[in-house]
Amino acid sequence: MPILKFIARRLGLGLLTIFAVSVLIFLVTQAFPSDPAQAILGRETTPEALDALRQELGLYRPAITQFSSWLFDIVRGDIGKSFVTQMPLSEYIAPRVGNSLFLMVVGAAFSIPISIAVGAFSALRRDKTFDKTTSTVSLVLAAVPEFVMGTGLILLLSTSVFHVLPAITLIDAGQAPWSDLSGIVLPVLTLVLAVTPYVSRTMRASMIEMLESDYVEMARLKGMSERTVLVRHALPNALGPVFQVIALNLAYLAGGTVIVERLFNFPGIGSALADSVRARDLPAIQFLTLMIAGVYVLMNLLADVATVIATPRLRTSLK
Amino acid sequence: MITSPEVEQIEKPSGLLRTALRLKRTQIGLGVLIAMIGLTIVGPIIAPHSQTEFIDMPNSLNIPGALFGTDYLGQDVWSRFLIGGRSILLLSMSATLLGTTVGTFLGLLAALTKNKTDEFIMRIFDVILSFPQILLALLLVSMFNASPILTILAVALSTTPRVGRIIRGAALSVVERDFVQAATALGESRIRILFSEVLPNVTGPLLVEASLRFTYSIATIASLAFLGFAPDPTAANWGTMIQENSAVIVIQPWGAVLPVIAIAVLTIGTGLCSDGLSRVLAGIDRGGKGE
Numbered sequence: 068m069p070i071l072k073f074i075a076r077r078l079g080l081g082l083l084t085i086f087a088v089s090v091l092i093f094l095v096t097q098a099f100p101s102d103p104a105q106a107i108l109g110r111e112t113t114p115e116a117l118d119a120l121r122q123e124l125g126l127y128r129p130a131i132t133q134f135s136s137w138l139f140d141i142v143r144g145d146i147g148k149s150f151v152t153q154m155p156l157s158e159y160i161a162p163r164v165g166n167s168l169f170l171m172v173v174g175a176a177f178s179i180p181i182s183i184a185v186g187a188f189s190a191l192r193r194d195k196t197f198d199k200t201t202s203t204v205s206l207v208l209a210a211v212p213e214f215v216m217g218t219g220l221i222l223l224l225s226t227s228v229f230h231v232l233p234a235i236t237l238i239d240a241g242q243a244p245w246s247d248l249s250g251i252v253l254p255v256l257t258l259v260l261a262v263t264p265y266v267s268r269t270m271r272a273s274m275i276e277m278l279e280s281d282y283v284e285m286a287r288l289k290g291m292s293e294r295t296v297l298v299r300h301a302l303p304n305a306l307g308p309v310f311q312v313i314a315l316n317l318a319y320l321a322g323g324t325v326i327v328e329r330l331f332n333f334p335g336i337g338s339a340l341a342d343s344v345r346a347r348d349l350p351a352i353q354f355l356t357l358m359i360a361g362v363y364v365l366m367n368l369l370a371d372v373a374t375v376i377a378t379p380r381l382r383t384s385l386k
Numbered sequence: 387m388i389t390s391p392e393v394e395q396i397e398k399p400s401g402l403l404r405t406a407l408r409l410k411r412t413q414i415g416l417g418v419l420i421a422m423i424g425l426t427i428v429g430p431i432i433a434p435h436s437q438t439e440f441i442d443m444p445n446s447l448n449i450p451g452a453l454f455g456t457d458y459l460g461q462d463v464w465s466r467f468l469i470g471g472r473s474i475l476l477l478s479m480s481a482t483l484l485g486t487t488v489g490t491f492l493g494l495l496a497a498l499t500k501n502k503t504d505e506f507i508m509r510i511f512d513v514i515l516s517f518p519q520i521l522l523a524l525l526l527v528s529m530f531n532a533s534p535i536l537t538i539l540a541v542a543l544s545t546t547p548r549v550g551r552i553i554r555g556a557a558l559s560v561v562e563r564d565f566v567q568a569a570t571a572l573g574e575s576r577i578r579i580l581f582s583e584v585l586p587n588v589t590g591p592l593l594v595e596a597s598l599r600f601t602y603s604i605a606t607i608a609s610l611a612f613l614g615f616a617p618d619p620t621a622a623n624w625g626t627m628i629q630e631n632s633a634v635i636v637i638q639p640w641g642a643v644l645p646v647i648a649i650a651v652l653t654i655g656t657g658l659c660s661d662g663l664s665r666v667l668a669g670i671d672r673g674g675k676g677e
Contacts, residue, residue, distance in 0.1 A: 087513040095525055206411075210657025212605035214612045215649045218628050218642055226636050318518075325520060326609050330632075340521075341613055344528045356525055360516045367516075 074372055081368045088360045089141075093134045096353050097124075107150065107347045124349070137353070147350040149343075156351055160339065160358075167328070167335030170251065171320040174258040179313060182263040186270025186309075187302065190278060198271075205264030217257040217330045224253065254331040258324065262316045269312040274305040307377045314370030318363045402590050406666040415658025422652045426475045429468030437461070437469045437622035445638040454640035457631055466622035467644040471652070473534070473623055474611070478603035481538045485545025485603070486596045492546065493553030494580050494588070497561055508554075511547035519544040523606050527615045534617045541606050545599050549592075556591040560584050590667045597660035601653050608649050624649050 104120040105112075125133055140147060146156045189198040208216070224232045233250050277283055278301055286296045328337035336355055343351035406412045434451070435441055440460045447455040454463040492511075496504040514522065519541075526540035560566065561584060569579050610616065611625025619626065624645035631641030 084509075084512050084516055087509070088516045091513060092525070096529055099529070206657055206661050207654055210601050210653040211650045212609055212653065214609055214625075214628065215646050215653075218632055218646050219650065221632070222635065222639060222643060222646065226639065325518075325524065326612065329613065340524075344524060345614065347528075352525070352528075356517070356521060359518070359521060363518065364516050
């Protein structure tokens with residue numbers, strides 16, 4: 068089974084990448100900074116406090132030992148405790164993972180169908196008004212940073228212009244995110260607006276390529292109805308390249324939402340990371356970054372596999 | 387040097403730029419970009435107050451001499467707006483330049499060597515690409531003492547593999563061509579082939595990618611400031627201003643409105659430029675005139 072071999076090889080590569088990622092995270096957070104203890108405690112501290120923290124961090128051990136014990140603990144499922152709250156990190160992170168997952172699923176549930184529809188329709192109406200309008204809008208949406216777009220939405224929808232939505236999410240980390248639905252409208256809207264242009268552009272390009280392809284021409288010549296040609300022939304094949312972009316955007320929705328969660332005070336992993344960075348909570352920073360990067364690698368892997376399975380040409384060329 | 391006339395004609399950057407400038411979107415984008423650069427040059431000179439000067443009660447409007455009132459610390463919003471773009475623009479330009487240069491070099495090297503070096507460079511790229519851009523920059527900037535150089539390095543590092551991949555892809559077809567083979571056969575050094583044979587033939591994708599990366603660098607650097615990691619947290623900076631003043635948006639909106647408009651206009655301008663360039667490049671690729 069060449070496809071299984073391909074998946075196994077890709078999985079191995081993914082694991083290697085995650086290992087390299089963990090090395091990079093360790094180097095940046097613990098090995099390169101001249102003294103992480105100093106960085107955590109700040110300038111106004113006593114030598115005793117510094118010494119105690121270095122002991123606790125195990126900074127007197129060689130870097131290799133520090134790294135391997137950190138990684139082994141994580142692999143064993145022990146992610147340590149927060150410096151700031153002294154709580155086990157798992158308790159701090161677990162509810163936030165659920166919240167971010169909820170945000171991601173809702174964001175994806177809106178953005179994927181919308182962007183595929185917009186992209187496919189733009190391709191059919193190529194260079195007509197609809198296509199030109201959506202291409203300009205998506206250009207603007209893709210260029211403007213999320214926090215600027217989000218603040219713009221707050222200004223428009225939560226303050227003087229139209230006061231219809233709350234500007235921030237008023238839920239605690241332990242509370243279900245759907246208990247305050249009006250509070251998640253703006254974060255979801257910002258994420259959807261940020262993600263949609265990329266998927267719809269890819270969909271448009273891919274659909275145009277399909278519409279110009281020989282076999283779509285062939286299907287038309289066979290006398291099939293335009294509807295059948297589009298739905299049965301063009302659309303499914305146009306989705307191949309779109310998987311790649313969708314997976315990347317899911318990864319973005321899962322982990323790159325630091326800014327959006329921070330802006331709307333949404334208690335997910337993104338805002339947890341922003342808080343940990345501010346508090347210099349080293350174990351939390353290390354684990355959260357590793358987790359987000361892990362999701363990224365996993366999504367890329369799924370995208371590659373899905374693309375190969377969805378594209379007959381690639382599937383048959385596997386050796 | 388043996389160069390096919392067709393390559394000579396299509397890949398010249400001046401040709402790409404000139405064609406792109408015939409598109410309305412590129413004209414508008416470039417106009418906006420020049421206006422914003424002008425603002426960041428002239429702004430700090432004409433600002434009526436210094437960026438950290440206390441002028442009146444915090445969060446007030448209708449103050450004589452302060453067009454847009456005061457911010458949460460009683461500083462002049464208008465002056466901070468005029469001053470707050472310079473560092474964003476300078477840092478993002480430097481980061482783009484550095485990231486694009488290193489990325490281009492590594493991309494060309496990977497395409498030319500096509501062996502263990504290529505494999506090694508691509509795997510390193512994969513590792514860096516496993517982080518969302520803002521995450522890697524945030525990690526680097528927060529772990530070391532914030533400085534302009536560190537911000538530039540952090541953003542350039544996350545830019546490098548993105549540029550490198552594109553350039554490698556574009557260069558792979560170039561290195562197979564006759565004139566590169568000829569130069570290799572003549573015994574030209576690898577570095578010379580890299581810069582004088584391959585580089586001139588990938589300037590199109592390079593220009594498009596650089597303009598795209600510029601937009602993302604502006605976004606990343608402004609976002610870092612928004613998260614509280616500007617090189618100087620007290621200095622006027624559009625990203626910092628949005629973060630500081632968004633809590634009081636209801637009573638004093640200008641402190642957030644002005645920088646929101648400024649960053650949006652700037653990034654739309656650079657976005658229009660790169661869209662114009664990439665349209666022309668895609669048009670040329672298809673054999674059209676790119677109009």
